[in-house]
Amino acid sequence: MAQPAELMDFDKAIELFEPVLGFEVHVELNTKTKMFSDAPNFFGGEPNTNVTPVDLGLPGSLPVVNEQAIKYSISLGLALGCEIRPSSRFARKNYFYPDLAKNYQISQYDEPIAFDGSVEVELADGRLFQIPIERAHMEEDAGKLTHVGGATGRIQGAEYSLVDYNRAGVPLVEIVTNIIYGAERDAPELAKAYVSTIRDIVRSLGISDAKMERGNLRCDANISLSPRGSGKLGTRTETKNVNSLRSVERAIRYEIQRQAAILAAGGTIIQETRHWHEDTGVTSAGRPKSDADDYRYFPEPDLLPVAPSLELIEELRAALPEAPAIRRRRLKEAWGFTDLEFQDVANSGLLVEIEETAAAGASAAQARKWWTGEIARLANAASVDASSLVSPADVAELIGLIESGELTDRLARQVLEGVVAGEGSPSAVVQSRGLAVVSDDGALIAAIDDALAAQPDVLDKIRDGKVQAAGAVIGAVMKAMKGTADAARVRELVLERAQQ
């Protein structure tokens, strides 16, 4: 199991070393079918049901390229500012591991479909950073292994593994950055901002569900430390299993502190894959890079080159959504947020959520309030991304219920908890938990009568001008009605009673 390593203080680490970054982000495309077969692109459900002979690598089966996946890949390449290769081809990446039945993965090697791009990333304080993109290439996802036996269900000590090939063959685009220098102490934040930007880009293109917690978007973070003044690159590690934006930031920070402590003590960094553990906030050593990484790529003989026409590329370019920076400026204007409010939203990585909530009919101000307030709070408490808790449509519905007076903010928070707990849509939770605001005067008056009977002097106090005395009755009514009373209406009714 992962043991916490010796860590150097972050500031000290940055003083001694320059962090050098690189990212590989895998994006699962949301096509209807797989990359090379017409099986449904749907992971989940009954194992080994969304498979064809191609996905199982059965003898005699042949892959055929999904045209939609090609278009999505080109669109993504263009959105990343890449050149699109006039002719690109697939390659076999050979390795023995049962997550793919063929003993190779169809990928692209020397001729990726998109190359030489750049993505503008904005840091919390508004500074812009250009992330150089080396390439974006197409490949297929692998099946899902479950390790059985051993103490914790992990691979160490497992007796055997069970394989579900439903995910095998799902179209992926792998986005590879060039080496990123100059991030300095912003490295952890930049990492998070980069992945967040990629997520926003693929979501605005509509080509992926881009949910990190579901593995639609996965980030492998490469990091090395270069001793100041040495002019030499350090040995890098590659951290996998980083399944949320906040873990991207935490994992980079952790690796900087861990590597700095080893280097400062005269040790050496082992070039290896490391696994991030969300629960403990540490990385642990995985497979060392070795001879086994000799993948013997060669051109895939079962597939022909992909040569998109200039017309197709220009058509897709014309259909691109606006660039993230332009989009941010437009949204800020449309929503009427202050600089601070907008920066707050951008930093929270919830731009898309708020935009979609507003598009579903809520006011941007309310959308911001709920996403960066209560939803973010619940997400932090659960150590997940806010976007994984609740959909923009549900938030818009919740806000609608508040604005129509059916819910108070307090009740809405309870409804939200119900939605997050999977009890259904906001109106379904209102129904099942009986949380609607009671604005029926009859029920309110009955509760007020009870409260006044227990505190008979309140009406006299109000008549003497101490209006705040009504608070005690309102409190008692709210308590008796478990928060479902409309407090403003209760107050009105109590004041009316005092005048009688």
Add this chain to the structure above:
Amino acid sequence: MSEITTDQVAHLANLARIALTPEEIDKLTGELSVIIDSIAKVSQVATADVPATSHPIPLTNVFRPDVIGDTLSQEEALSGAPEHDGSRFKVSAILGEEQ
């Protein structure tokens, strides 16, 4: 003769999960060298005006539409598996992390 070494053959055999005896490695080293030399002759014929190709048929862009077709049933999918648990393929535990 090309420079294929016994170390390279042993490395390849390891990558391909093929157990070879030292005698077999020696024999294959010689044979692979001959094969590589033979293929190298093709380079002498290929001139600058012959574009490299990975496929004998000069076709590109053979695609299929993104339309769902027939899938195997779970039973069919597992029918060739040496071992399964009723819904998933059962394989020996493999050391090393997931790819």
